[in-house]
Amino acid sequence: MPQIRRLPDALVNRIAAGEVVERPSSALKELVENAIDSGASRIAVKLVEGGLASLEVTDDGCGMTADEMSLALERHATSKLPDEAIEQVMTLGFRGEALPSIASVARFTLESRPQGADTGWKRVVDHGETTAEGPAALPPGTRVRVENLFGKVPARRKFLRTPRSEYAACKDVVQRLAMARPDVAFTLDHGDRRILALQGGETPQDRVAQIVARELKDNGVLLDMERGAMRLTGVAGLPTYNRGVADHQYLFVNGRPVKDRLLTGAVRGAYADMLARDRHAVLALFLDVPAEDVDVNVHPAKTEVRFRDAQGVRGFIVSGLRQALATGDKRSAQSPDAGAMGRWQAEPAREEPSPALRSIFSGRDWTAPSPSRVSEPNEAWRGMEADVMAAPRGRAEEAQPVAEEDRDYPLGVARGQVANTYIVAEAQDGLVLVDQHAAHERLVLERLRAAGAEDAVKREQALLIPEVVELEETACDRLEDAAPKLAELGLGIERFGPSAMLVRSMPHAIARTDPEKLLRDIDDDLALNGEALLLGEKLDLALATMACHGSVRAGRTLRVDEMNALLREMERTPRSGQCNHGRPTWVKLSMEDVEKLFGRH
Incomplete structure (x- = not known):
């Protein structure tokens, strides 16, 4: 019978590394967290080949003495738990596993100099074995270099991704930690390139x-x-x-x-x-x-x-x-689409006159360069002035009444309709285009909610014959725990044996849905998110569908007073900046952008 024995420290560290260090970004995360916990105000990260060849973290924190460095490379040794109250920990690190774990699967160089000390100390560990140590010259703080990660663990090295993928993961780690501490300055270099340069003291x-x-x-x-x-x-x-x-x-x-x-x-x-x-x-x-x-x-x-x-x-x-x-959220996306703006500005100049003017300029050579300035009309032109400058001929009609001017309206005053779909309005600071169907769809949805339609959608409808749905026992456990919350949404279920659920009622809005499929989908949602979000989304979709069918359609002609009424209601309604599907209901083109289209600026 095999005897129980205590594993050597090097093997224990390598086992721990399997959980702590999965890839270069995992090691980088631990090292940057240590730098932050040391009280650093500046942290510099350098990567080579996405961290596969090497990664280095330098900080200006409190630093360590030679004895503290030796202790830091032992398992479960940390300065971040002065007592045993682990539930009160506020530092990023506290387990005391990172440094020995990383050093057991890479060539690990640790250099540090305490604040106020004359010299620093250096210690090199190659895959768990200390190979060198001695004095080191560096500013106050700590520098850690990790090279040849998993060099002696080929099974793990084989499953690392390409340098590009590993670099993306490392960059994400630095960005997240930099966001967490805007008071700390960060730099990130990849090879010879400076990727990030963030100053400290930012909001x-x-x-x-x-x-x-x-x-x-x-x-x-x-x-x-x-x-x-x-x-x-x-x-x-x-x-x-x-x-x-x-x-x-x-x-x-x-x-x-x-x-x-x-x-x-x-x-x-x-x-x-x-x-x-x-x-x-x-x-x-x-x-x-x-x-x-x-x-x-x-x-x-x-x-x-x-x-x-x-x-x-x-x-x-x-x-x-x-x-x-x-x-x-009454706002929409602020910038007009760059591609659309580019097409406006790329309108090609005509190489020939329009058909209406071709007869007037029939004798002109279009290959000759244009004159540099506008001159007085010649004799040929004088004879044609009457035809070209003739007053337009058409049938006069009474104009629609124009709404009372009020330049304080955020969405402006309606000026017309394009393609019977988009409302054109003039605001004090620009031109506003409104998608009439998307905007009205949001307004109708908010009206339905205010009128209690949301409760009507969730109202339960009892099944004539309760349906038994057979599921795995763990799935039934999850659904049983969520049953009170589901009942608030109109879904009445109860346990029916170890591996079955009884469905007694369904929400009115989705009463025709297959109960078995619905319960399986909700269970998947519970397992993934820990919360039954799917049923609420289905009911929101039903309410949104009602709003969609009750709103004005694209292609319908609106009167000016109807357009202005829609704009005013949008200004009063929450979440009117986007439709029920997340698309913008209106966009604004500032007067500066409009003037750029015509070359005025």
């Missing part, structure tokens, strides 16, 4: 705009709200400013970048009726909660957290986002 909003997209500052709303001991700050993009993937959602808990299903689900729920299902919001949210109300010791990577009051946190985020968007 969170400026740092986010620099990293995510500069347009976010003009196409987003600021959040700063409190509920009890919780505080939510950050920038949330307008629903019309969205992306096809969720990679531009940055979530932070107590300054720690996280990728948490609860928070992701809360964001999705907040934008549920403002975005199409395949579009995702762009935002950066910073949630601050008391340390004892959140557990960060869930996974060695420290990207997952657990909240004591998960539903309270989710409700705070959803209501906070909706409240912020209700104040700023």
Whole structure:
């Protein structure tokens, strides 16, 4: 019988590295977090071949003595837990595993000089074995270099991706940590190129705009709200400013970048009726909660957290986002499409006169250069003045009454209709184009909600014969736990044995849906997001469909007073800047842009 034995430290470190260090970006995350925890004001990151060849992190933090460096390379040795109250930890790192784990699977060089010391110290560990140590010359702070990651673990090295993919992952890590600490200056170099150069002392909003997209500052709303001991700050993009993937959602808990299903689900729920299902919001949210109300010791990577009051946190985020968007979401995407503007400006000049003028200039040689200035009309032209300058002939009709001028209207005063689909309005600061169907669709949806139609959609409709749906036992457990919440949406279910659920009622709006398919979809949603978001989205879709069918269609001719009534209601209605699918309902072309089209500026 095999004997139980204590594993050697080198093997233990290598086993731990399997969880802590998956790829270069994992090692980089641990090193940058250590630099932040050291009190650094400047952090410099250098990558070679996406971190596959080497990665280096230099900071100006507190530094370490030679004895502290030796201790830091042992397992579970850390300065970040002065006592045993792990539930009170506020630093990014605290497990004491990162440095020995990284050093066990790479060539690891650690150099450090404490603040106020005359010299520094250097220690080199090659895949778990100390190969060199001695004095080192460097400014106060710490420099860590990781080379040849997984060089002696070919099975792991084989599954690393291309340098380009690994570089993208490393850049994402630096960006997230830089957003978490706008007071710290960051630089990122890849080979000979400077990728990021962020100055310290910035506001969170400026740092986010620099990293995510500069347009976010003009196409987003600021959040700063409190509920009890919780505080939510950050920038949330307008629903019309969205992306096809969720990679531009940055979530932070107590300054720690996280990728948490609860928070992701809360964001999705907040934008549920403002975005199409395949579009995702762009935002950066910073949630601050008391340390004892959140557990960060869930996974060695420290990207997952657990909240004591998960539903309270989710409700705070959803209501906070909706409240912020209700104040700023009458706006639409601010910049006109660059491609469309380019086509306006690229209108080709005619090489020949129009047919109406061809007879007048029939004798002119069009290959000859044009005169440099406008001259007086010649004799041939004088004889044709009467024909060319004749008054236009047509039938006079009474004009539509023009609305009373008021230049204070944000969406302006209607001037006409294009293609019986788009309303043209003149505002004080530009030209506004409104998609009449998309705008009215949002207005009708908000009217239905105000009139209680949302409750009517959720009203339950009892089934004549309750239906039994057989599922796996774990799926039944999830659905049973979510049953009270589902009942609020009109879906009445109860446990019917170990591996079956009994469906007694369905929401009125989707009463014809197959109960078995609906329960399986909801279970998948619960397993993925920890929250039954799908049913709410289905009901929102039903309400949105009612709004769509009840709104004015594209192609309908509107009177001027109808156009102005639509514009005024848009100015009063929340979320009127986007339709129910996340598309803009209006766009504005500033007078400066209009003048550029005609070469005035």
